[in-house]
Amino acid sequence: MENNTIIVDIEDTVDVSNKLDIVLKNLDELCETAQKNEGLRFGKYHENNFVEYEINLHRDMPSYSELVFFLSAVKDGKNIDKIKKFVQDIMQRNLVKKTWLDDEMPMGLNASFALAYTDKKYISNFIDFLRTCDMNHEVYQAVFIELLEKKWKTCHEILGLLAARSNSIAGQWGIEGHEKLELSAGQKKHYLQCLLQDTLFSINIDTDLLIEACETLGVLIDENKFNSLFINRGPFSNPRFEMKDIPYLVEEISFN
Numbered sequence: 001m002e003n004n005t006i007i008v009d010i011e012d013t014v015d016v017s018n019k020l021d022i023v024l025k026n027l028d029e030l031c032e033t034a035q036k037n038e039g040l041r042f043g044k045y046h047e048n049n050f051v052e053y054e055i056n057l058h059r060d061m062p063s064y065s066e067l068v069f070f071l072s073a074v075k076d077g078k079n080i081d082k083i084k085k086f087v088q089d090i091m092q093r094n095l096v097k098k099t100w101l102d103d104e105m106p107m108g109l110n111a112s113f114a115l116a117y118t119d120k121k122y123i124s125n126f127i128d129f130l131r132t133c134d135m136n137h138e139v140y141q142a143v144f145i146e147l148l149e150k151k152w153k154t155c156h157e158i159l160g161l162l163a164a165r166s167n168s169i170a171g172q173w174g175i176e177g178h179e180k181l182e183l184s185a186g187q188k189k190h191y192l193q194c195l196l197q198d199t200l201f202s203i204n205i206d207t208d209l210l211i212e213a214c215e216t217l218g219v220l221i222d223e224n225k226f227n228s229l230f231i232n233r234g235p236f237s238n239p240r241f242e243m244k245d246i247p248y249l250v251e252e253i254s255f256n
Contacts (some may be wrong), residue, residue: 004037009044010053010072020073020082027089031099031107039102042069061143066101070114080115087112087129094132104139113144123148123157127164131201135171142173154181156190163194166213168201174209180218188219188255196229196246199239206235214255222254 008019023030034040042065043052053068073079090108093099099107112129115122126148130141145165152158165175183191195214199205207230214221229249230237241249 004033004039005041005043005050006069007044007050008042008069010042010068013076016069016073017076017079017082019069020079020086024082024086024089027086031093034101034107035099039064039105040066042066057147058143061140064101064105064110067110067114070111071117074114074118083111083115084125087115087125091129091132098134106133109133109141109144113148116148117151120148120152120155120157123152123161127161127169130164130169133169135169138171138173141169141171154183154187156187159183159187159191160194162217163191164198166195166217167198167205167210170209175213175216178216180216183218189250191217191219192221192253192255193246193250196239196241196249197243199230200243204235205230205237205239207237208234220256225253 006019006023009015030040041050041052043050045051053065054063055065055068055071056063057067070083074083087108090099090106090111094106094108101107101110108129112122112126116126126144133141135141145161148161149158162175162178165171181187192214195210199210207227211221211223211226227233229240231240232238
């Protein structure tokens, strides 16, 4: 490791794991270095020249060698807990001060996405991470969400992600412009359950926006019954219910 450059052979699983250990051990320094030097560069030497790794996942996002590193690291199951710890450490830092890889990419976003992109069971971890980010100044979060939806299709985990995107991680765009989904009754019920669960993580809730999100995705609900679950109507609402009540409440909400 030199300044903001980390030398690693991503084809060598042992080297990747060792470098991941180094990243965790030197996280304080790396967080400071990333912001001073505009990011971290992962690569290797070829003919005495440093070559930074590149990746092209989406036309609207530049290549990040850190993403290449974490996508390589997550392939080895032994690294999963290490990557989760890395993300968790950044989440704790974000509660005090938002940590950035560069001017556009939050530190930890590449790692969190790599987990979710490799196994959909980590989409819930991805949601938890985004809740600690400054979603009112998002740049590539929407791209990552689009990539996950494209890969995993309309599974329960993605419905959970869309529910969170409708509320706690709505950020600047939410699900504005999202195409209507052809959901089964069971899928609609799951989305509503996730949506109600998500409101328990939010300080301010705008029930009108939640209803609009449901309509956007093709989940038409009884607005009066939905609003009755919250104190007040519109912005700054609060849930009347607790987590244990949600399965019953979803059954009571009429939807098409």
